[in-house]
Amino acid sequence: MSERTYRAAIIGTGGIAHAHAQAVQGSGGRAELVAVADVDAGRAREFAAKYGVPHAYGSAEELLAAQRPDLAHLCTPPALHTPLALACLDAGVTALVEKPPTLSLAELDTLIEAEARSTAHVATVLQHRFGAGAVRLRRLAGEGRLGRALLATCDTKWYRDEAYYAVPWRGTWESEGGGPTMGHGIHQFDLLLSVLGPWREVTAVAARQARDVDTEDVSMALVTFESGAVATVVNSVLSPRQTSELRFDYEHATVEVEHLYGYTDDDWTITPAPGHDTLSELWGQDRSSASSGHSGWLAAVLDAFDQGQEPPVGTADARRTMEFIAALYASAFTGERVQAGQITADHPFALRMDGTGAPWRKSP
Template identity: 70%
Template sequence: MSGRRYRTAIVGTGGIAVAHAQALQGLAHRADLVAVADVDVSRAKTFAERWNVPHAHDGVTELLDAQQLDLVHLCTPPEQHAPLALRCLRAGASVLVEKPPTLSLAEFDALAAAEHDSTGHVATVFQHRFGSAATRLRRMAAAGELGRPLLATCATQWYRDDDYFAAPWRGTWESEGGGPTMGHGIHQFDLLLSILGPWREVTALAARQARPTDTEDVSMALVSFDNGAVASVVNSVVSPRQTSTLRFDYEHATVEVEHLYGYDDKDWTLTPAPGHDAVLAGWTAEGDNIPSGHAAQLGAVFDALDRGEPPPVTLTDARRTMDFVAALYASAFTGERVRSGQIGPDSPFATRMDGTGAPWKETSTP
């Protein structure tokens, strides 16, 4: 490693910014948090005082004019992600952007084009990829130790009440890009996709069951993969007993995790199939217990920058997940199966995740 120290800044000082500040604090030997910015400058100053950040700015323009930055953490509402990331790329700064990275595939592809013309890079926060258990599972699966992947289940069943959606940017296609598919379950099924690899086809439904939103509050999907595996995916914000679960059934073992907002090794179990107890040795091998979280991903980001490589999760990696989101909505709203890569630039689902329109919008009463 180069031992280089990175100059970083946080844009948007709401709740998720705390996770970024904590992660940076734990990596203080590798990076300096030199500035924060927020459209509410008083909130930026309060955040800066709390985390001992020397500079607070009232927006990205002032931030980029005043600071020479290596990495900008975008912690704003989703509708601001793409415009702000584009401005950072034009300034030559790399960006670590919270999910979803953009509101649409069209925005995503515009961001990828801008990255190509910049010295900076864009990485999406998909921190569940980086826990040691997920890393171990990917290694064992790639080595063939678990046999063929057969079946998987992925469920994000969370609870968000009406007050949660009182924030004006929540629950709308224009500002959040979608409901729990886009903003909540995306972490779990991104991990699913990172383990099972390229997906082939999705059949889905989405519904607005209880919340006063324009978007769905529940979605479900059946997915097939290039490697022959099949999976179910559930995303909900109407589930009083909250849980985040993943289960992978391979030929030689079942591997599963249950947690809520983050896991460590103790949340995972491996159950060998009869006659395949040997797989336990690979699973229980000595190693660091690294929890999933922003610190784990940020460490990997700095490792990549030290090597002169694009930081994870790259736009190439994240596009598979965003294509899945768009395909889920397209299937749910058209009633058709949707293949990977089917949503081209001329599709209405490329420019907006609700595409042809959510079916409940037509039946809503004033």
């Protein structure tokens, strides 16, 4: 049991905010939702009434000034993440930011600099890292039970129609920061990166195949890791049969998961190589029925708070994933291989994810 109950707030009461509210309510008293804010004050009041929250505000500034919570869940459209996270840091409030954390590497570096001056932190909500299957996989891999990682595949094949993109902030570089690479596939390839470790090189393509948007609607990448492992990454919003799949081929076993928006242990399989049958027994230990949703992620955040530590997926950790995204776009739009560390502060793809411009960019 936590030593204290942390005071939480939600800023932005759209769809994903409900998952955050439910996670707080399901925390067993470790956190309590004390306030919400939304630019639509009426929607904020409705949300507060639904979840029994005592205070609702029409702006984040009002909420932070009046309540000074321990943590603020930022559930707004992506373009607001950086200014709101900066406001939280100025107020000494830890910001828990929905993906993507910022629109660019430059914005993330701004948060890193501001965080160094604050008593608070910024952490990104990448909940699939915290499901039981992912935790087990990293543990077995770290113990050397699976042997060397050889290759992996990472597919986010979802379907989003024109009505989805009728929301004004979707499908633009200025407000969403990118297409499925930035806003959809990030969960799967962030999990891939958390398992396989630092990446070394990216070769990619991106295309606008079917949706009338400014960003890509599909991307593909070949990735080489420092360990020598290689992987493919596919991000799509054009796939009528939707799936989220990860496959890891190690020397001693293949480990796979297939789900859509969240997995349980039932979605994972392990196939041992000949002579390594005991791995099935190891994988089957400590099975969990919990989903890789916001509840497990929030529990990890609160554990860190209890121990006086930075919450998981902090700015340095999130930067590695964001650098991967920038490298994917840079490779796709320039036709070049991109190395880790190549996108420096003044690089066009550090300043904007579309960098020098998507090849299909509309003329002004």
